[in-house]
Amino acid sequence: MSTNTKKSKTLYWLQAGGCSGDSMSILNMESPDLFSQLASLDIDVLWHPSLSTISAVEHDNMIQDLLSGNQKLDILCVEGNVVMGPDETGMFDTFRGKPKKDLINELSKIAHYVVAVGTCASFGGFGSHEGDEMGGIGLQQHHDKKGGYLGDDFTAKSGAKVINLPGCPIHPKALEFVLNMISRDLPIDLDKNATPTAYYAKTVHQGCTRNEHHEYRVEDNVFGEEGCMFFHLGCKGPTTHASCNTYLWNDVNSKTRAGVPCFGCTDVHFPHPNPFFETQTIAGTPMFLPEGVDRAYYLAYKDMAAAAAPDRLKTKKEEE
Numbered sequence: 001m002s003t004n005t006k007k008s009k010t011l012y013w014l015q016a017g018g019c020s021g022d023s024m025s026i027l028n029m030e031s032p033d034l035f036s037q038l039a040s041l042d043i044d045v046l047w048h049p050s051l052s053t054i055s056a057v058e059h060d061n062m063i064q065d066l067l068s069g070n071q072k073l074d075i076l077c078v079e080g081n082v083v084m085g086p087d088e089t090g091m092f093d094t095f096r097g098k099p100k101k102d103l104i105n106e107l108s109k110i111a112h113y114v115v116a117v118g119t120c121a122s123f124g125g126f127g128s129h130e131g132d133e134m135g136g137i138g139l140q141q142h143h144d145k146k147g148g149y150l151g152d153d154f155t156a157k158s159g160a161k162v163i164n165l166p167g168c169p170i171h172p173k174a175l176e177f178v179l180n181m182i183s184r185d186l187p188i189d190l191d192k193n194a195t196p197t198a199y200y201a202k203t204v205h206q207g208c209t210r211n212e213h214h215e216y217r218v219e220d221n222v223f224g225e226e227g228c229m230f231f232h233l234g235c236k237g238p239t240t241h242a243s244c245n246t247y248l249w250n251d252v253n254s255k256t257r258a259g260v261p262c263f264g265c266t267d268v269h270f271p272h273p274n275p276f277f278e279t280q281t282i283a284g285t286p287m288f289l290p291e292g293v294d295r296a297y298y299l300a301y302k303d304m305a306a307a308a309a310p311d312r313l314k315t316k317k318e319e320e
Contacts, residue, residue, distance in 0.1 A: 007042060008042050008043065008044040009041075009042065009043050009044070009074040009075060009182065009183055010043075010044045010045075010046050010071070010072055010073055010074045010075065011038075011043050011044065011045050011046065011074065011075040011076075011077060011179075012046045012047050012066065012073055012075070012076055012077070012107065012111075013045070013047060013048040013049065013077045013079065013117075014076065014077070014078050014079070014100075014103070014104060014107065015049045015079050015080055016078055016079065016080035016081060016082055016083065016093060016100060016104060016120075016121065017080040017081045017082065017083040017092075017093050017120065017127060017134060017136050018079050018080025018081065018118065018120045018121070018125075018126075019080075019126075020049075020050065020079070020080075021118070021168065021169040022079045022117045022118040022167075022169045022170045023048070023049075023050050023079060024169065025167075025169035025170055025171070025172055026170070026172050026175055028172060028249075028250060029172035029173075029175075029176060030172075030250055030251060031251065034172075037176055037179070038179075041179055041180060041183040042183065043075070043179060043183060046062060046066075046071070046073075047059060047062065060096070063103075066107065066110065067106055067107075067110065069110070072112075073107065073110050073111045073112070074111070074112045074113065074182070075111065075112070075113050075115060075179070075182060076107050076108060076111035076113070076114045076115065076156075077115045077117050077175075078104060078114065078115070078116055078117060078121045078139055079117045079118055079120075079121055080118070080120050080121055081120040081121060081124050081125055081126075081127065081128055081136035081137055081138060082100075082101045082104055082136065082137050082138070082139065082148075082149040083099075083100065083101065083127075083134055083135060083136055084101065084135035084136070084137055084149075085132075085133050085134045085135030085136075086133060086135070088135070090102070092133075092134060092135070101149065104139075104149070105149075105150070108139075108150055108154070108156065108162075110157065111156050111157065112156055112157045112158045113156050113158055113160055113163065113182050114139065114150075114156045114160075114162045114163070115162070115163045115165060115175075115178060116138065116139045116140070116162050116163065116164045116165060116166075117165055117170055117175065118165065118166065118167060118168060118169060118170045119166040119167060119168045119265055119266060119267075119270050120136060120138070120168075121138060121139055121164075122138050122139070122141065122164035122165065122166040122193075122194075122195070123138045123141050123142065123143055123144075123164070123166060123193075123268045123269075123270070124136050124137050124138045124141075124142050124143055124148075125138075125168065125270060125271070126271060128142065128143070129273075137149050138164075139162045139164075140152070140154060140161060140162035140164075140194065141162075141164065141193065141194065141268070143268045143269050144268045144269070148162075150162065160188075161190075161194055162194060163178055163188060163190065163194060163195075163196070164190075164193060164194045164195045165178060165195065165196070165199075166193075166195060166200075166242075166265070166266040166267075166268075166270075167242065167265055167266050168263075168265035168266075168270060168271075171199070171242070171243055171244065171247065171249070173199065173243065173247045174196065174199045174200075174243065177196060177198055177199060178196060191241075193268060195241070195266075199242075199243045199247075200241045200242060200243070200266065201241065202241065202242075202243060202246055203237065203238060203239070203240055203241055203242070203290070203291075204236070204237035204238075204240045204241075204242050204244050204245055204254075204255075204256065204262045205237040205238040205240075205245075205290070206245060206246065207245030207246050208237055208245050208254075208256045208257070209245075209256070209257050210226065210227065210228050210229070210256060212313065213226065213227045213228040213313060214228040214230055214238070215305060216305050216306060216308065216309035216310065216313055217231070217302050217305050217306040217309070218306075218309055218313045218314065219231040219232055220232065220233055221233075223259060223260075224259065225259075229256070229259075229261040230261075230279065230286060231279060231286060232278075232279050233261050233277055233278070233279065234261045234263075234274075234275065234276055234277045234278050234279050235256065235261030235262050235279070236261070236262045236263060236264030236267070236288075237256055237261070237262040238289075238290040239264065239267075239288050239289070239290060239291070240262055240264040240265075240266055240267055241266060242262075242265075242266040244256075244262070245257070261276070261277065263276050285298070285299060285302075
């Protein structure tokens, strides 16, 4: 995987508190595949825990070279949250007998760019909610609060804040985009949660094949039908910013196209405490409405929309 040319940008992938699902996701990158992409961008992967074959001793020497400045570090990718438990010691997740959080801190200080890969690294994710002994925390944001582990004042050597790429797992194209921009030294436009607007400005609802059913409130109560899953089955597509229906997974499919509700896995509070397959409601109306939608207007509009639903939609629903 190493190109060893002077102009190569180096990348170190650090696995923190997570399930490695993001690594599994990027291995499914297509057109180009992961290795072709890295080669085309001239990115030298110094280390990835699932892909690298160097020995433990060689890895330790690499870490020392990085920390001493003998080896440059352009891109630090962190997968999984920073584990602070138990009792802020970080000893639930260690590297060579020391808290891995210390290594994350040291490498972040010398990297030109720091990329939080997945929701856990971005916002905390699993093991980060109140009462969790794991004590997981995002790199520079904890749920909707700025700061995270590195602190709100942190900037990488390039002057950039941590770039958040939420998703459980991450969409491969989001990482592909960021690596492209970094390799070409191009600026990345970020939103209020430090996620690239190119991939997180739209909602999952945009591009969903069930949109017409949603607009006319042709609802699904059970799985296996073609109606909207927002009203009863827990779909968070209209409230979740992600590119799943803009850039299909493997250029083929998405959850909602396969008949599975969006879980809202890019949200700052994911995983949510309520059941994935059940919509939280107030007087029969979803508790969380699409951004900018007034509840009173929504109630009136949806009742009228349901009455005006085309026969072809209602007929198909009845046939099913």
